[in-house]
Amino acid sequence: MPLELDLPPAKKFKPGSPLFALNKKPGMLLPRTGISSVPIEVQRKHLPIYQARTQLINRLRQLQSTILIGETGSGKTTQIPQYLYEAGIGRQGIVAITQPRRVAAISLAARVSEEKKSELGKLVGYTVRFEDVTSAETKVKFMTDGMLLREALGDRLLQRYSVVILDEAHERTLHTDVLFGVIKNAQERRKDKFPLKVIIMSATMDVDLFSQYFNNAPVLYLEGRQHSIQIFYTKQTQSDYLQAALISVFQIHQEAPSSHDILVFLTGQEEIEAMARTCRDIAKHLPDSCPQMTVVPLYASLPYMQQMKVFHVAAKGCRKVILSTNIAETSITIPGIKFVIDTGMVKAKRYNPDSGLEVLAVQRISKAQAWQRTGRAGREDSGVCYRLYTEEEFEKFNSMTVPEIQRCNLASVILQLLALRVPNVLAFDFISKPSPDSIRAAIEQLDLLGAVEQKDNQVILTALGKKMASFPLEPKFSKAILLSPEFHCTEEVLTIVSLLSVDSVLYNPPNRRDEVHSARRKFISSEGDHMTLLSIYRAFKNVNANKDWCRENFVNSRNMALVTEIRSQLRDICLKLGMTLESSRMDTGNVRRCLAHGLFMNAAELQPDGSYLALDSHQPVAIHPSSVFFNSKPSYVIYNELLHTSKCYMRDLCLVDAEWLHQAAPEYFRRKLRVVKS
DNA sequence: GAGCACTGC
Incomplete structure (x- = not known):
């Protein structure tokens, strides 16, 4: 294996152009969270943002809308809410700070509460789905963006809040994007009565867009505590990014001290597992002069305990190499990364409104994503980022990732x-x-x-x-629930919809296929995946959610617990709507009939040649290998979603009668589907 | 005939 790659030294990277300058003293670096012997008041004063405190407070007092650009580690998210509170700004109401992720909302609330020396849930609290740790005293409230949006459904002027801070706005999640509009509207309508202050917090991106949207709101810059990162581009275009990544890993491995960890950005589970095997193989055959290597895969579907391995410090003389999807871009922050290897690729969903099709494909990242990846190398010390593409290629990347709202x-x-x-x-x-x-x-x-x-x-x-x-669900699932009383099967439909709301309750370790197969056989229903899931849930309830049972049956107990929570939330909503909750018991026909009424748009028909056509778009579709129907050919099925990978796959199938589909939407089927005979 | 980026209500 040739271990060389043309990686010329490139420019030094220092992000942002700070308005409030600060001398950097690396020795004074303080932890963002966690245990420290330094008193918390002292820690607060050492944050880069502290020196700008008075200026900031004065500006924020005057301004109704502000765009606050802060580098990582500036302390903006933990400090600004406190500054506002301490200065008495917005005390008439609550200061809300939104986050795209639950864990962030929870841990930030815990941190700020600690800094204010108050009990979590009193002065400082948080609200995420299934968890509301706030009280009448709460003045600073961290919450997920989706949660604030849901609250807006009950009060579109957001009257409880005096200040709304949209944090991580550059991530442009679906919820944040909708909130932009909701907040702007509320601000406009409240301006004479109870003004709503809006602060948009973002990394160094989209500044002009945010500012223009809020009528040219002023932009304030904050310096952070990012260390300098050296960036290397390849001299030539790499035709095989996996090969290039492999070479880079071992080039670094042979040259750099073993305590310097490497983070490689790849696109998916399969690719990561294959690369992990190759790395381990090669590492075994290196000369003794080379350090040891421990390879750690990281992706979302990995069980929690295995994800935690990225935080284990490698043994002395051993280098940790993390192979990750874009989960390490934002969701999981790994300390101690010295080298980032960026393949420049990502697997992401694109949406085609004409066909209604979501396509999951490997594609180029945006410049913004490239910077985000690069930044993962300089969190505690200076770092190095190897970009496996040329600088010319980089210049051609889109500057921003297309916001989610434009691709779903x-x-x-x-x-x-x-x-x-x-x-x-x-x-x-x-x-x-x-x-x-x-x-x-x-x-x-x-x-x-x-x-x-x-x-x-x-x-x-x-x-x-x-x-x-009123349901936190896709409309087709809400519809199925709302129709279920007609079919006397609300309990069953609630269970099924809850099961479909989580990633997957089925755990499929690739090397234990035969065991999985035989354990699962007893649950398989000839009526499809929905009914199979239902029987797994029933069995799970029969053993009182026993964890050993889950392990023996390859059921993901964490996701199953989540299903239970979702189910009880949905059930509460049904009760509030005055629905009667009945169980169809053993009659699964009614359950499938009910599902057909919600999912009739997702139906497919078996063709004489053994293939399937979607009834809606008439395009060819195939049964996903994860389905219990993979080896059989029912005449009519409904499916939860279409996923375009190597083929257009239907995921989660349910056997239906053609007749039910017509009953569910007679007009639609007359119009669309002359192919189907009644 | 053979496969699933990442969040969130």
């Missing part, structure tokens, strides 16, 4: 906007507009589900649509 199905978002009584969803003030086609496709889908109707050229919610909006 908008049915839920549009339903929420309608529930927020947005008069004309096509004209909603999105910070980045989705295409009119995808908005129209969403309205059409809601129309088919009976959630909306046209009145005087306006799209408005029906009574059913209003109820649908």
Whole structure:
């Protein structure tokens, strides 16, 4: 194996252009969280942001909308809410700080609460799904962006809040993007009565967009505590990024001290596991002069305990090499990374509103993502980033990742906007507009589900649509739940919808395939994946959620626990809506009939040649290998979703009668599907 | 005939 790659030294990278300068003293570096012998008040004063405190408070007092750009480690997220509170700004209400992720909301609340020397849930609290740690005293509230959006459904002016801080706005999550519009609207309508202060916090991106959106709001810059990172580009275009990554890993491995860990960004589970095997193989055959190597894979579907291995410090004389998906870009921060190897690739979903198809494909990252990856090398000390592409290639990357709202199905978002009584969803003030086609496709889908109707050229919610909006679910699943009383199977549908709301309750370790197969056989239903999941859930309840049972049956107990929580939340909503909850017991026909009424748009028909055609788009589709139907050929099926990878796969299938589909949406099937004979 | 980036309500 040739271990050389043309990696010329490139420019030094120092992100951002700070407005509030600060001398850097590396020796004074303090931990962001965790145990420290330094008193907390002292720690607060050593944060880069502290020197700008007075200026900041004065500016924030005057301004109604502010864009705050802060580098990693500036302390903006923990300090700004406290500064506001200490200065008496917004004391008439609550200061809300949104986060894209639950763990961030929870740990930030815990940290700030500790800094304020108060009990979590009193002055400082948090609200995430299933957990509300706040009280009447709470003045500083961390929450997920989705949670604030859900609260807005009940109070679209967000009257409890005096300040809303949208943190990590550059990530442009679906929820943050919708919140932009909701908050701007609330701010406008509240300006004479109870003004709403808005602070948008972001990394060094999208500044102009944010500022323009809030009527040219001023932009304040904060310096952080990022260390300098050297960047290397390849001299030539790499045709095989995996090979290039492998070479880079071992080049570093042979040259750098063994305590310097390496983080490699790859695209998916399979690729990572294959690369891990190759790395371990090569490492075994290196000369004794070379350090040892421990290879750690990291991706979301990995069980929790195995994910935790990235935090284990490697033994002395041993180098840790982490092979990760983009989960290490934002969600998991690994300390001690000296080298980042960036392949420049990512696996991501793209959405085509014409076909309604989501395509999962390996593609180029954006510049913003490249910087994010690079930044992972300089968190505690200076670092090095090897970019496995040329500088010319980098210059051609898109500058920003396309916001989620422009690459997903908008049915839920549009339903929420309608529930927020947005008069004309096509004209909603999105910070980045989705295409009119995808908005129209969403309205059409809601129309088919009976959630909306046209009145005087306006799209408005029906009574059913209003109820649908109260569930934290995709509209098709809310619809199935709301129809379930007609089929006397609400308990079963609640269970199934909850099971479909989590990643997967099935654990499939690749090297124990035969065991998995035989353990699972007893649950398999000839009626499809939904019914199979239902029987697994019933068995799980019968053994009182026993963990050993889960292990023996290759059931992910953590996800199963989550299913239980989701189910009880959905059940509560049903009860609030006054629904009667019945069980169909052994009658699974009714359950499938009910599912057909929610998922009729996702139906496929067996063709004479043994292939399947989607009834909606008439495109060829295939049964996903994870389905219990993989080796059989039912005539008509409904599926949860289509996933385009190597083929267009249907995931999670349920056997249905053609007749049920027609009953569910007679008009739709008459219009769309002449192919199907009644 | 053979496979699943990442969040969140």
